[in-house]
Amino acid sequence: MLTFRGGAAGALLLAAAGVLAAAPVAHTEPAPIGVTITADLTLTEAGVLEVTETVGVPADGNFTMALPLRLKVGDDVERVFKVTDVTASGAGTATTVDDQFVVEAKPGESKFTYSLHNTVSDAPGTQVFHWLGVLNADIAALDVSVISPSYQMGIVDCKLGPAGNAKPCADVHTEPDGVLYLSQRDLRKGDAIDLTLQLPPGTVPANADVRGGDSNGFFAFTAPVFAAFGALLLALAGMIAYVLLARKRAAAAFAGSDAFEPLVQQGGRVDFTSPDGVLPGEAGLLLDEHVDPVDIAATVVDLAVRRYLWITPVNARGEDDWRISRVNAPDDQLRDYERTVYDMLLPEGTDTVAVRELRAPGRMQLEPVRVAMRADAVATGAFADPKQRALPRWIGIALIALGVIATVTLALTSGHALVGVAIALAGVAAVLLPNYLPTRTTLGDTVAGRVRAMQRGLDAVTREQIPPIDQETVFSRALPYTVISGRADNWIRAFRDMDPSADSQPGLYWFAGYDRDRNLHRFAGQFPFFITALEGAFSPASP
16 A cells, blocks of 8 residues: 555655544543644545645744655665645645655644655555654644555554654554544654554555665666556567568569560560660669669660760770760750769760760769769659658657656656656667668569569560561660669670661661671670770779
8 A cells, every 4th residue: 555665654744744634532631732733644546645734833833844755765775755736724835845845834723735646565465554754843742544445454563752762652543444543642853653554455556666776766667667668669569560561572572583574566566665664774773772883874875875975986095995975965855863964974065075084083973963863763752752761760869859858857856767768769769760661662662673574584585586677776775774784795695696787777876886897796895895984984983
């Protein structure tokens, strides 16, 4: 029931208001001369001790009690109480200052009411109220009554007197209806009352705030702490499950073995198509969620294939090099990231550039390309919006700050400081877990899976499936997609015997130097070096 283990609750109750409200005494005696206290104490079913206290002070007297709300009940153990709903009438005042509940009564009659919290704790097989109080003033008469939710309230012990010389209480008993009465006369300043009561287990919720150790007590595992960490574990389980499901979904995008047919036949002609119209650079970004030099290189090749650029092999200082020249200006057919790549290669006023020149310090500004490619993936719905991912992080930062504030505040006041720690840990999880989410959305996973299926489909394509007039176009349109997968050599090998003049135009229409060739043998030896040089120019570590 009310458990003041180690003996500190009474300092609060008895010293504070003399404790429990006394029932009328059955016998008749002269009215006491001096300070009188009558207190009625009711332990509610919620475990709150409600006190109504009447103090009578003679004309020439004065009465003051300062009751600590933090009481040492043993070595490195303290008990913490809380007082609420305080009212005072008559000639008295009641205030809470720092860690003390102060009651002051001037001559006349004063009435005080208040609620005392954190008074109940469990003991093996029972609930115990151990009240130990020390008087700081002479009291002529003290009459106390105690009512609890159970009539099976029993007295375990009651002692009264100077510390170290206490004797059994003269008049304390429990009536059959379960009401306890305590009546004492001529109590002296310094006298202590040690009262231990017990109730059946589970009569009221245990709420005692007993803290073991000067520092560890602030971080004791109390019921609110267990509740807070329970909620934290549930939230963490939900967040982790969400992350794992998202990562499993992302991994499943590449787990299939189906192939996407990249060749479209219509009217006896054959053309190349990519899934959902995805572009080479976009496809490379979707596959590994990073903007790599090979993704930019594939974009350059694709711009050449689509007749925006022209690539010409040259020999400079005895070494192979390639020039990239302007054919058509950027138009509405280009996506923003493609326009950024185009402008990076050929800024305004520049019509041609050698790959070797791209390696000059400061010539290539790759960050705008990366930003543009990621923004394009967000715009198409393939990537999660970073702004949306930032919201949980801001919430996490707010929870961390709130948790720190709560930890300090609770440690200095009511305890349960680990509640604040639980809040802060929830904030840390909210900040960190988004880092483990895949960048791709569900749509992005679907498209990435189709791109991987397209790569498997390209591996199965043979030149003989395509009419000679369409071979150069299909070969060229698909080539950038094989660049991002590192399969360009295999693709060129499959078409090495193709005659690029079969479409009535000599050579490859986007790559100069092979107008007289009737196959791609020389191109097969040249193109890998071109791609390697181009990727090197787009590498951050390029000289």
